[in-house]
Amino acid sequence: MKSVTVQQLVDRFSLEVLTGETGLDRMIPKARVHRPGLEFVGYFDFFSHAHVQVLGSKEITYLHTLSEEERNLRIGNIVKYHPPCFVVTRNLEGLKYLKKYCEEEGIALLRTSEPTNRFTELLDAYLSKALAPEIAIHGVCVNVSGIGILLRGQSGVGKSETAHTLIRRGHRLVADDVVVLKKISPETILATHNEINKEFLALRSIGLVNVSRLYGRKAFQDETRIVLDIELSKWQENALNNELEKEQQYSSYMDVKIPRIEIQLQPGRDVAGLVEAAANNWYLQRQGYSAVEDFMKRIENQI
Known part of the structure; x- marks a missing residue:
């Protein structure tokens, strides 16, 4: 204990x-x-x-x-x-x-x-x-426009590179490689670093970089509440359908459910932009807005 x-x-x-x-x-x-x-x-x-x-x-x-x-x-x-x-x-x-x-x-x-x-x-x-219960997971944690996001996926899939692009766009790194998750309430997971990896980002072919030294103090954040779990995976033909709205999936960390989505990677695909879109869409949903409902209303009005 x-x-x-x-x-x-x-x-x-x-x-x-x-x-x-x-x-x-x-x-x-x-x-x-x-x-x-x-x-x-x-x-x-x-x-x-x-x-x-x-x-x-x-x-x-x-x-x-x-x-x-x-x-x-x-x-x-x-x-x-x-x-x-x-x-x-x-x-x-x-x-x-x-x-x-x-x-x-x-x-x-x-x-x-x-x-x-x-x-x-x-x-x-x-x-x-x-005193919060905690676990350590493999992944990257970023704060995108005030929204805490876990980036997960197999080693080499591009998590750190995606985080680097997000940092270049003005967002913040929380932890790379090892993310420490703390359960501070029955509904809240807080993510942070393990002190050793604080401010560091490991980029393939480049090596270890200190994001605060490269891009200033605003490129790093000590901790963030996790609200989205995004899995980056390799592209698979016909694996994803173009449905208007997919059924929400969840990940569970210490019995706390976190909304989960999958983003498949393909050369030329703006993965960082999709992460930004996922974050902003989550925020709009929390405000009560649904793009699908809005779209369907427009169709009904046309009919």
Whole structure:
């Protein structure tokens, strides 16, 4: 199971370590943060103790209103579950009682100057990606006019060359050869590189090129949501019919269905242009427009 350490959280968000340094190597196994408001009033039926606990103005102000005895009881009831860490937002002060319990239990007490809502959004986004299930596949990933596309096919079919043409037309490379797919929700697959192949594109007869150095920073994008899976295949006579609209096919990655189409290659065929057309057509369909329906209406009007 994937996990993130508390130390990685400190480094990523430049958090101040108030106490509990011995707990910095603890693992954070769950995405999304938790604000322990209900737990401070004694309700623990749904306590998300494996999540990062974030304390904002509401929680800290409430604790300040309690007597020392009551406050110690409330904090002690939470600390005994040993959550990965506590993060106090807005650089809030008066945390002596929190420091005492966290130090005793070896739980890191951290602090940030960020407002609570903004920090929880940033941390949720980071943990969702860092802890997401992932697989690596062979292919190329590009972002075409804001639309994430996987290009797949047999080795040597022309995936990287197609990506290069798309980059020359102003689109962006995400990953070449090895594409890392992350499932960040039941409906969403995020694609990225594996760090080693970041910005690199392998072109037959040319070799390895750095697209950012060749075409500028706009030629590369760190990650993208995948919405189309395009398989490039060798041309086969009579394999494709000129139907007005083919039945939609799908690929499945970690149980997430992605619309799939096949583009056959032939000398002189503008494959990059067809990829652009597929991306733009997908966008129009999401907006509720169907070229086939529009075409059929025109025929009906003529009749």
